[in-house]
Every structure is written in C-alpha cells, then in structure tokens.
Amino acid sequence: MILNLQHKYKYKMKVLKFGGTSVGSIANMKMVKDIIADNEKKIVVLSAMSGTTNALVEISNFIKNDHIENANQNIEALHHKYVAVINDLLDDEALRQDVEIYVDSVFSFLKICASENHSQLLYNKIVAQGELLSTYIFTVYLNQEGLNAILLPALDFMRIDKTNDPDDFYIKQNLQRIIKEASPSNIYITQGFICLDAYGNIANLQRGGSDYTATIVGAAVNAEEVEIWTDIDGMHNNDPRFVENTHAISNLSFDEAAELAYFGAKILHPQTVMPAREANIPVRLKNTMDPASYGTLISIDFKGEGIKAIAAKDNITAIKIKSARMLLAHGFLKKVFEIFEKYETSIDMITTSEVAVSLTIDDDKNLVSILEELEKFSTVEVDKQQSIICLVGHLVVRHHETHRLFKVLQDISVRMISYGGSNNNISLLVNTNDKITALKCLNHYIFDGVTA
Ligand code: ASP
C-alpha cells in the first residue's frame, strides 16, 4: 500500500503548455520563466515562437512550387531572426555559443530540405523545426538563469498510430521510463505539436496541436492539472474579434469546452479536451500576460445552467438532399451516411423533413465525389460559405432567453437549426455574411439581459 502511494506520488506533477506568443519575445519568455520557477514538479510543453510555424509552412510551399530561391531567402531571414533572439536572450557566452551551433545546424538542415523534392514527409520535417528551436533555446535560457530545466525530446515518446490517434500505451510507457531515467528535476521541457507516426517518421498533431500534446502528456503521467497558457484570459463567452465586452468564462465542463473548441473558439485545439476528459484531469486556461487572472477551469463539474457561450465556425458547406421517392423511407439515411463514411468526411449538423435532409460538412476535399454519388439517387443543392453558430452551456434550453431565439434572429435567415442533439448545444447555420450580425444580436439578448 505504501509502495503504491509512493509510486503514484512520483508522477504527481502538472503539465504547463505555453503558446507561441508566450515564447514569442524575450520579454514574454522572462514572464514564462517566472511562472514556472516555483518549486512544483512540472512538464512544460512549448509551441514554436509565434510566426515561426507559418514561416516554415511558407518555406515548404516555396519548395513545393519549385521557388527554391524564395525558400532559401526565407530560410536566411528566419535564421537572422533567431540569431538576434539568442544574442539578446543569452549573455552567458559559452551557453550562447552552444545554442548558436544548434540554431545553425537547424538552418543548414532547412537548406538541405530546400534542395529536395517536396513530399508530405519533407513538410513534416520542415514544420517540426519551430518547436525544436523554441525548446532548445528556452531550456538553455532557464539553465542560464539558474533553473535546472531538462529537455525531454518529444520524438522519444510521442507517437500516433495508423489512424492518427495518439498511441496512448506507447506514450505512457516511454514517457514514464524517460522521466525515471532523466536526472531529477522540477522542470522538464518538451516540444508540443511534433510526434512520430506509426512507421517512425516525423509527423505532427496538426496546426495548433501543442494544446493536444499537453493533455496527451497530462494523461500519460496522470498529472494533477494541465495548464494551457496563452495571451488571452481564458475562453470567452463570445468571439472578442466581432463582439464588444466579452468576458472569460470561469468554469466549463469537459463537454461544454469540447463543443466550444470544436465549434470555433480559436483558443483551444479541438481535440485537446478528449485525453483530459478520459483521464479526468482538470484543464486550466491561463494568460501569461496576466497570471493573476483566474482564467477558465475546465473540469468534470457542470456549474450553472443555460447558455454560457457563443462560438462560430466558418467555411461550412451545407448540402440538401431530396429524394424523388418518400425520403425517409427505410434505408435512405443509411445510404446517405455510407457515402460520407466512404469519403471519410464527418457531418456536423443534420436536419430532416419529409422531403429532404440537410447536413453540413467542414471538410469539402471530397465534395465532388460525394455529390456524384448522392446524385445517383437524389437531387442535391449545395450552399457554400455558411457558418455554424453554436450556443453552448449545460442544459442550454434552460436559459431564460432561449425561447426568444427565433425572435432575436428574425432579420437573419437561418438555414438550419439543431436542437436537442445534446444537452450542451444549440447550433444555427447562417450565411457567413450574416455571421457578425447574428453574433452581436445573440450576444445582446443573451448576455446583456435585454428582453425583446
Ligand atoms: N507551432 C504549431 C502551430 O503553429 C503548433 C502550435 O503552436 O500549437 O500550429
């Protein structure tokens, strides 16, 4: 029993993930250092410095389009930027030289990439360099500042399987072994975003994937909490880019947060909540620029009822499928779904009537083939440039203004509405041109307490 407790205690730690802006300037890196310099045991997951991944994607695009000169110019420009960063950040000459050698080797590698033929693997190798750079530089910086930080390379333990899902067993086994073998420390640093695929090649968890790394790592070490540090004070009740006076939501359940992340709240990578929910590890969203603010706590608890937040997701395609024969005749929906399944395209919203079924997708890569197959047995109408507006909260229907939704939206044409799919969500589909008006209107009635 005692042994068991000790074993558990050994891995009791927090996982803190810092996003691109948090490591995007020297001033911000210093703030991050202050945040992690308490004496608690932690794994720190870092993104690339802000702008770097985009720059690397652009370099990869130049290579793909055979604009090798442009690729090389951008590689040099980025190299200069990094040399300037390390010159400003590191005043210990020996440490600075060590980092300079590393940085130079990364940029020599990128130059070699620029002379190779483009492939998915080449892209993966190129975009991985951002997190490799940020973690190396930041670890050495912490060492210079007297903190015993140790770098744990993500590629030694992060792996996805053939279906691109995290290989939980492999990750857990390897991460726990690596921590056991590493010198004791309170601060382990690792790269977000990057991983190996099932064949051992370098891959990643898709753009924004460092958040996902953090909860995968959190679950693997059974962390007591995962903290996601960004440059905003938590998840907001509406999109601050379009609506004034939004505020951070203090508490969200895993389900509410998952709906919000999926339906457009840009602050979290959509899959982030899954590993935390499965392992029941609370996730706290915090602001590096304002560490004292409460942020948002995502946990198993439901606090409050009714609409807590509104989010919107763009680039949605709506497809209306009408059948000449009785639409909902036995087997019709199955036939429809099988086509989407065949093209690995997931459906977000669905509504039915006696004569038609409408549904939405956000990945229209295989739209042409899907339509061809649907047209074999139905008439199809497609509307692009749609947006899903999602109202999220535990028992959304209990909000005092929910019943007025139709009145609130009387000036906007709502293409579809989905209500009752879960207790946490009401979704509306509108033309993207109407999105901002709809967000403002809903915000006004729902959060300003205005009654129509
Ligand atoms: N650096 C990667 C990106 O910009 C991953 C991340 O920041 O989460 O997408």
Ligand code: MG
């Ligand atoms: Mg992000």
